[in-house]
Amino acid sequence: MGCKPTGDFKSPTFGHSVTPPKKYNIKPMPKLCIALDTDYDRAVELIKALKNKPIIFKVGYKLFISYHRRITDLIKREGFELFLDLKLNDIPNTIKDGVMSAAELGADYLTVHITSGKEALEEAVKVAKGIKLLGVTLLTSLEEDHVKGWGVCISKEDYILNLASLALSCGIEGLVCSGKELPLLKSKFNFFAVVPGVRLYGEPQDDQKRVVGIEEAIKNGADMIVMGRSILKAEDPIRKVEEILALL
Numbered sequence: 001m002g003c004k005p006t007g008d009f010k011s012p013t014f015g016h017s018v019t020p021p022k023k024y025n026i027k028p029m030p031k032l033c034i035a036l037d038t039d040y041d042r043a044v045e046l047i048k049a050l051k052n053k054p055i056i057f058k059v060g061y062k063l064f065i066s067y068h069r070r071i072t073d074l075i076k077r078e079g080f081e082l083f084l085d086l087k088l089n090d091i092p093n094t095i096k097d098g099v100m101s102a103a104e105l106g107a108d109y110l111t112v113h114i115t116s117g118k119e120a121l122e123e124a125v126k127v128a129k130g131i132k133l134l135g136v137t138l139l140t141s142l143e144e145d146h147v148k149g150w151g152v153c154i155s156k157e158d159y160i161l162n163l164a165s166l167a168l169s170c171g172i173e174g175l176v177c178s179g180k181e182l183p184l185l186k187s188k189f190n191f192f193a194v195v196p197g198v199r200l201y202g203e204p205q206d207d208q209k210r211v212v213g214i215e216e217a218i219k220n221g222a223d224m225i226v227m228g229r230s231i232l233k234a235e236d237p238i239r240k241v242e243e244i245l246a247l248l
């Protein structure tokens, strides 16, 4: 599909005021986050079996819509950090309400689509309390053709840089991005990098498009690596988690 701009979108200037990257001498190892995109019983089994491991559990639509507090309370009770992946995308007042409710649930991380806009992001930051807000840039299942299909006539890299710049200038601490764009983003901004779309060598990409191997994600500066199907589809998921932890 050709690129047909529909609005008055201008080329990004990256003119938002954001903190320049810090030069770290010692880079902490990335955290592993397991995406619990599975049924309730299996999720409970995994949470119990992985007690005391340095892991964050991510709850998305599948479990949150059906089980809500049953699953979020369990994760907190077992001593894990809770990542609520609800990818909020709405008007400022609704975003504010969503973030406040996530704070009541004890979420440690919460995703918000940067395309919700400046005002919505600022409202989110105001009420975030202890939650680390993560701005979603371009989903790892999308490619440049999708961006062009929206009528946005810039490269996906410029699109991502502009979203990142907007989110960070509003006070959002973290960005969800592909490991592919991570070196570019890290060269320009100081932020907490959450990387989904990660696979071990030879594993299927499934519906993900901008995928990286775990070594590349680490090398490129991921602060948190999100893995779902790689673990959930493994013959022995617990062993798989141990193998992954050994790589970090």
Ligand code: C5P
Pocket: 035, 037, 060, 085, 136, 137, 138, 139, 140, 141, 176, 177, 196, 197, 198, 206, 208, 226, 227, 228, 229, 230
């Ligand atoms: O199974 P897989 O490892 O591909 O799962 C990736 C997880 O990360 C899913 O739960 C998905 O919703 C989430 N995610 C993503 N891309 C984003 C943000 C979150 O894949 N940009």
